[in-house]
Amino acid sequence: MCGLAGFLQPSGFDARAGLGAIQAMTAAIIHRGPDSEGHWAEEGAGLVLGHRRLSILDLSPAGHQPMHSACGRYVIAFNGEIYNHERLRSEVRGARGEVPQWRGHSDTETLLAAFSAWGVEETLKRCVGMFAIALWDRQERTLTLARDRFGEKPLYVGFAQGASSGEGEPVTGRGSLLFGSELKALMAHPQWQGTLAEQALEGYLRFGCVGGEASIFQGVAKLPPGSLVTITHADVQAGQLPAPVHWWSAEQAARESMQAEPLNEPEAAVSAVEQALGQSVKSRMLADVPLGAFLSGGIDSSLIVALMQQQAEAPVRTFSVGFDDARYDESSHAEAVAAHLGTEHMTLQATSQMALDLVPKLPELYDEPFADSSQLPTALVSRLTREHVTVALSGDAGDELFGGYNRHLWVPRIWHKLKRLPLPARRALGGSLKAIPAQGYDALMRLGGRVLPSRLQVRTFGEKLHKLAAVLESPSERALFVGVASMNREPAALLEGECSGQTPKALFPALQQFDSVEWMLLMDTLHYMVDDVLVKVDRASMASSLEVRVPFLDPEVFHTAWHIPVETRLKEGQGKWVLRQLLYRHVPRELIDRPKMGFAIPLDAWLSGPLRDWAEDLLSTASLQALPMLDAGQVRRLWQAHLKGQGHHAQQLWAVLQLLAWQRRWRPGLP
Known part of the structure; x- marks a missing residue:
């Protein structure tokens, strides 16, 4: 397990400047690999690779990165583990069928030999593991970035002074192409000029994370799971990143498994x-x-x-x-x-x-x-x-x-009953449920807890009922799922103007051949x-x-x-x-059968108590003005309602507070 970083410039660069830039980028992610540091440059090509190593397999210098293939064609910076690499070693052969002469027993060396023998995409399909890879082909002068099937290991890529004109459009920009395991590696590059991706805010406030291929910065994307992208100098000069190619798809793999007996x-x-x-x-x-x-x-x-x-x-x-x-x-x-x-x-x-x-x-x-x-x-x-x-x-x-999530059971059950009622009737029912404050429902649950078995006792009962009320107006079962899965079902209410990004429909497309569950x-x-x-x-x-x-x-x-x-x-x-x-x-x-608790904390109480000063500092006028796309009045109203115990708003507030804290730390440029 390690961290990687690097950049590709449209033309060559001064060796000293390139070294300084990559050292700053890898220093930003030293926590991902405290055991050693490595960097390699092909100055005439404008390419620099950097690596921080957390030694797991082959603790010797033979596992040091960036690593060159035995044939001399490839140089790799690799983050992750290939769990079946020993089997791959037993299968890989050179161009003439000869067995490679191994220098050590790291999975990085195995990867390079497999790339040389089978090519990049075929090798990835044979690998079982978690990984993010930056591979430089010295022969073709191309940079290939790749990510594991499920997205266990992160990989960001974008332009130092990039900009993106909106949802679904290609990442475009100018300056160096940067890539790394975390955004802070990209931000450490001397050319970095990060601009807040305003269109990502609605999705973030809805789900509590920046989802999909987008990042919080314009012109910087996450490489999708199970994909690779091959980048040339022409791409960098044009300031446009090619579309990723999927070498594995969870959707396709699920379909193939369902078609078997x-x-x-x-x-x-x-x-x-x-x-x-x-x-x-x-x-x-x-x-x-x-x-x-x-x-x-x-x-x-x-x-x-x-x-x-x-x-x-x-x-x-x-x-x-x-x-x-x-x-x-x-x-x-x-x-x-x-x-x-x-x-x-x-x-x-x-x-x-x-x-x-x-x-x-x-x-x-x-x-x-x-x-x-x-x-x-x-x-x-x-x-x-x-x-x-x-x-x-x-x-x-x-x-x-x-x-394993409650919504997998509840949504079909609820929708089976809801669909019998016309939408206007459901909206009226939702209004009735919300007429009782969430804390009122919580008090009823506390009283019921004296007689109800533990499996029927629900923590934050009022919050759950209010969430149910909010989704009663869902026009379909899938829309109901989106509401249940959302941290905040109406994130646009916290935003000024048009800050919307991907809609729930775009994030959760209808797929053929899959039933609701x-x-x-x-x-x-x-x-x-x-x-x-x-x-x-x-x-x-x-x-x-x-x-x-x-x-x-x-x-x-x-x-x-x-x-x-x-x-x-x-x-x-x-x-x-x-x-x-x-x-x-x-x-x-008897050691296992109990209600699902989750990895939770008493967020409501903390925000009203020991975290109150921290929160109010972030919710100050000056802090909110730093993100003018937030509706400051609505945010403050939500905060006051929380302090008065008028509903459960801790999760929505936590998302706003984390956004404000992030802005204070990283100071993004505004669009």
Whole structure:
């Protein structure tokens, strides 16, 4: 696991200036690779590659990057891991069929040999791993950027003084073409002149992240998952980035899996997942450094740890975080699972103050606005874990593949009933629900909690009912899903004028051959997982120089999941039914069956209490004036309503506050 950066200029450059620029870019991402630094330039071509290394495989100098291929044609800066690289080594041959003479045992060297033998796209299709790649072809004088299937590793690309004229139009600009693992690497280049992408704000305020191929800066894009782009000097001189080419598509892979003979028999489905996921876990335990796992005590992380422990020769090291607020503390569940499995477990007993101290540092950690508040416990558990191991496995992506979010169950049920009512009647019903303040519903739930079983008790009950009321007017089941998946269903209300970017319809297109639940699973995989979950985990872990591996994001696990009908994945009214049955083979049911909590924090109380001064400073007149596209009056009204307890607005406010904090730290130019 590492970080990469680089640039391609329309013409050559002074060696000293090029060295200074790339050193500044890689210094900005030193946390991604604190073990060593490397850089390489082809001055006549105007190309510079930079690399920061976190040594995981082949700790010797033979793994140093940027690395040259044995044939001399390719130079690579590579971030990630290729889990099947040893098998690829056994298969790759030279042009005359000879076996390469290996200098070390790094997967980077394996990649270069495979590129030389099979070409770039064919090699990527054979790779199982997480990666971002910058590859310079000295023969063709082209730069190829590539990203893994699911977007586990980030890769930004754009022009130093770029500009984009709007949604769906090509990235255009002038000056050097910059690329890197994080935006802060691009911002460190001396030519950088970043301008705020105003059209990205509505989507950010809706979902709490900058989604899709866009970035928060005009003229800078994220390379899509499963794609590559090959760039020539002519492209740089024209100031236009070619369209990415997809070498893998989750949508197409899901269709192909669904066309195969389905795994209809439940026990066969469970065994197939055990086989695929067990092999994925095994391949991700390969490392030349200490390795462990996150363990929350939930289904996904418990299953990953159980499969690790099954294959390990010694107790697996597991890590969790607990809070001093019992409503948000799952650490006792994690400890019970760890004790049953026999892991070597550690719990960080985090205080609220530890999380609060981290809040002002978030704009540095996430160099795009990011408002998933579970970023705080994720960063804390990553910091704890890194004190003991360099690599950790996580249970992320189980929800997206196997149907673990409540919306996967609720949306079809709700729509089945809603569609019987005319839209005007539904709007009237929504108004009635919203007539009672959210805190009133919460009080009723607290009273009911004295007699209701725990599985029927709902935290933030009022917020959920108000969210339901807001989506009653949905004209379709898919529109209902978009509303439920949104952090803020009406983000335009917080913006002045025309700041809209991608519409929900554009973000969540209708796809043929998928029923409603299949469509939701795929949309969560393509959007929420890529834009939120993986961003959260990557930045939080890499800030502590910790590599996190995700066994669920394996092509064979993905194929197996989509080989199983949704009525089996969500069976008996339970999400992740298949994963539950598999976990019961390793952990007693009573340790697992409880309401889904999530990685939450008491955001409402913090914003009204210990974070109030921080928030009010960001909501000052001068701060709001720095982002004139925000409707300052509406933002302040939302803040006052929160302080008075008039509804649950913490998530919407958190998105605004993170945007303002990001602006204060990075000072983008305004359009």
